[in-house]
Amino acid sequence: MTLRAPVQLVDPATYSFQRPLREFIRRPSTIVYLSIVAAVALICFVGPAFGDDPNSTGFAVLTPPDAQHLAGTDGLGRDLLARMMLGGRSSLLVGVAVAALCLTVAVVVGGLAGFYGGLADRLLTKVSEFFQVVPSIILALVAVTLLGSSLPLIILILSATMWPQVARIVRAECMRIALLGYVESSRAAGFSSLRIFWSDVLPNAFPPVLVATTMTVGRAILSESSLSFLGLGDANIPSxxxxxxxxxxxxxxxxxxxxxxxxxxxIVVLTANMLGDRLNDSLNPALSRVK
Structure with a gap:
């Protein structure tokens, strides 16, 4: 009598997400883009400790780039490189914070709406349609004009205008995964709906959501830069x-x-978008073959 080795079941979330993620990290282009992001973050967060005072006006006005001022000086005689490093903190913080808030709200609202359906699903659809009709930058302009222009408020406003795009992706993925066989098996085994949602549905819906969140970083930086360019940014914090x-x-x-x-x-927005594109190629190999 021949004994057969027991069949090893593969966790769907581990199979569908961790392996492509390792492939994404090992790509040469990913290493280059991640190095650019890390270098910019290091310069912005560590560089001000070794540079000139970004608020000092003791230098000559509008000095071209030279050995003393690598990026020159501005119209008030301040070192431009020092102000760029300080401003980079604000821009990067806005991009990461908005993406994190959008991901959090989208996963909770979009995931529950897509998995359970009903009234929550209908409300999410209407809210998403509203934000699709009205451009988010217009809503941000109106909100900043009425409520103020502090950096935390700008982060909240941009998050409020950008989360529906990510939530729609979460909703669509959760609706698709809720109909798959292993979810039905979990229901038949007597597991609660909430446990099935957090352990089976949400982990498998996460890959495309992660791609959308990566793209949100660049969009948030562009939106914050647009508000600041129009004079509606935080006047106390340069960006x-x-x-x-x-x-x-x-x-x-x-x-x-x-x-x-x-x-x-x-550079930062392009790098963030390219990282999202490479991540999408790793998580969707069929699309990368089409390219």
Whole structure:
């Protein structure tokens, strides 16, 4: 009589998420993009401790980049590189905080709406349709104008305008996964709906949600920069968009106050979007073959 080895069951969440994530991290392009993000974060959060005072006006006005001021000085005689490093903190903080808040709200609201359906699902659909009709940047402009322009308030406003896009993805994935066989098996085994949602449905819905959250970082930085460029950012905390706003009167006589903050926004947003694209390729290999 031949004894057969016991069949090993594979956890669906482990199979569908952890292996592509390891593949994503090992990609050469991912290493390059992550290195860029890490370098920018390190410069912004550690660099101010070794640079000039970003608020000091003791330098010559509109000095071009040189050995003493690598990015030049602005219209008030402040070191532009020091202000860019300080402003980078605000821009990066906004991007990460908005993405985290959007992910949290979207997972709870969108996941429960997609898994349970009913009134919650109908309400989420109506809210998402409202935010799709009205551009989020317009809502952010109105809210900042009426409520103020502190950095925490800007983060809350941008999160309130961006979470429905992520929530719709969570809802669609949870609705799809709720009909799969292993979810039905869990129901037949007598597990509660809440346990099935947190242990079986939500982990398998997470990969596309993670891609959307990565894209949200770049969108949040662009939105915050747009508000600051329009003069609606936090006046007490510089950001890259605020530096572009301050450089407007000097655009025809000095190129560096505009070029360097604009390049920083471009590099960070592009890198965040490319990371999201590479993550999507790893989690959806069929799409990467089509490309």
């Amino acid at each position: 890259w968009g605020a530096l572009l706003y301050d450089a407007q009167p000097f655009m025809q006589i000095a190129w560096w106050p505009t070029l360097f903050p604009g390049a920083a926004i471009f």
